[in-house]
Amino acid sequence: NSLTQVVHSAGRRFIVSPVPESRLRES
């Protein structure tokens, strides 16, 4: 699965991964 990473200027790392389909609420 594709992971992207964003590092904020203050140093915190945010790793973005796909949300498992089961967790996305049907809107």
Place this chain on the structure above:
Amino acid sequence: AEDTGVRVELAEEDHGRKSSIALRLWVEDPKKLKGKPKDNGAIEFTFDLEKETPDDVAQEMIESGFFHESDVKIVAKSIRDRVALIQWRRERIWPIVQ
């Protein structure tokens, strides 16, 4: 916790020992947000329960382009609710460690 449309969960097992904990946040209901979230991926990050505040992280998420400025309160509240739950559990399950 109130349903803000933004979900925050533990991204790792919490044993109550470390002051920092990995959390994962994602948008469950985009309609509840004022701005349009960048993408609906799950954003994993580490949060220091002693030194940081949910508002710090929410602001950093805005600055990193994940959310619109107008949603900083919703994001911060969602993190705050989960952090409060973690601390509440820690005080009951591992009071000696505190």
